[in-house]
Amino acid sequence: MENTSNVKEFILLGLSENQGVQKICFVMFLFFYTIIVSGNLLIVITVTSSQRLNSPMYFFLCYLSFVDICYSSVTAPKMIADFLVENKTISFVGCITQLFGVHFFGCTEIFILTVMAYDRYVAICRPLHYTTLMTRRTCGRMVLGSWVGGFVHSTVQTLLTTQLPFCGPNKIDHYFCDVHPLLQLACTDTYAVGIIVAAGGAIALSCFFILVMSYIVILVSLKSQTYEGRQKALSTCGSHITVVILFFGPCTFVYIRPSSNLLEDKSVAVFYTVITPMLNPLIYTLRNEEVKSAMKKLWSKKLGSEVGKM
Template sequence: MDNSSRTIVSHFVLLGISTHPDEQIPLFLLFLLMYIINVSGNFFIIALIVSSPHLHTPMYIFLSNLAWADICFTSTTVPKMLQNIFSSTKAISYVGCLTQTYFFICFAAMENFLLAVMAYDRYVAICHPLCYPTILTGMLCARMVALCHVISHLHALLHTCLMGRLTFCADNRIPHFFCDLYPLMKVSCTSTQLNTLMIHTEGVIVIDGALVFIIATYAFIISAVLRIPSGKWRSFSTCGSHLTVVAIFYGTLTWVYFRPLSSYSVTNGRIVTVMYTVVTPMLNPFIYSLRNRDVKEAFRKWVRRF
């Protein structure tokens, strides 16, 4: 494209999930309800773990960090989407767009790493139960959580800087409800080959690397459970909640990003993105609480205090 037809974009227009006026209020109410459930549910999980001494174990330390990452993950996109539903401009500044992209990638990666860390926790608890307290010490847990934060921020910084080098055309409309990588790359005037290459190389290493680690971990867990003469399913039942979250999170994430940019569908991309940005963080508190005996017992003790 000729340079004269390019412009310096100062803001983008987020078209949202739907452009039909009669769908705006139902969408607002639906996403507001899901956001309230997500924030209140995850805050409740954090408060319950903090206030229950018997939950001060590595498994629940990681779970509280996952709950916090879920709150931040959804808060990066949903409040702006709710604001734009009733906004006449639906605009987000260029800096605001890149900031949103940064934190979205950061908290998505953080959830990715925390799920891997939680898989390791289950591996040690089932395969090496007698050594569990000596292997997963408080210091190791703190280092693992800190490493999740550091790598997530570096991962987000890389892809945000790559987005910052792109030039955008006069058409600054993004057919999405937040500044996601592929919708932004679709409206760029310059080549996005480097961005796509990094998504399919560094992104694959970060996301699929954690997934491969989780799969390998559960292979060892299943092998160990099958060798237990009795109580097999009781031992493995503690992994059910984690596996459910892993399946939903990685299934939708892989479907959206690890495909060629040319095959990316805006409509399908928006629908699937809603699954892992809004629905999964909302369901996590229920998945971990309804299927977890320790959490339910802590809740009963918390209720009896009142």
């Protein structure tokens, strides 16, 4: 990656410059990141090892958990390490790589959440056609399409940013490298690039609109179902809606508008880069009896094998 700018590295100002606050944040975010990795990894292991969790819903959930691990790992380890050092630098190449990773995994997650909404729509509104519409091959193509869509989006954002000249200040008022903070450091007019970045934010808004419409249709169709059917559908859909609101709300807020307050942006960014990936395993397991049952069986098997070895 060629750097034609004078700036060879950037300084990340982080969430706070107060030493006491940074120590508290180190412990807190290390705890959060541990939950993200362990919780989502547990879901991946549970779904892949359980024969009962073989429906498309769990197939997508497995990939969502994997993406959450990758997504948070792009920003969280660097942020946590920076709480312990005074000089929070990142190289130009490292900064652009982080920018690519954030948008790649973030956009992929948006598409996977949208695909999961479609899966729920077909399961509830067209149950007789579910097995023919949501085949393993179709699900695989949907996941592949999500990865490709995330890659294309991220490549466009990254290439546009690398073409900008950076010749002056190199302090980024954020805890990771993102488009808006970098646009403010570029020593050229960034209006056109800012419009394209906002268009990228429109992807999140469009997907959110599709999700809202799909759930309106689902809720209307539930009127004709039995009480037990409604309860089961609302349980699975409720988990998904919670995740969608927690992820899409802050994400759309940051990227759909021109950035004027980076302090506000980085505070909101904590929600979709750390909080949502941490809450996803809790939301999907606490409200899903099948996942909880599969996890209990997995642990009982593991404990049984350990006892057998003793």
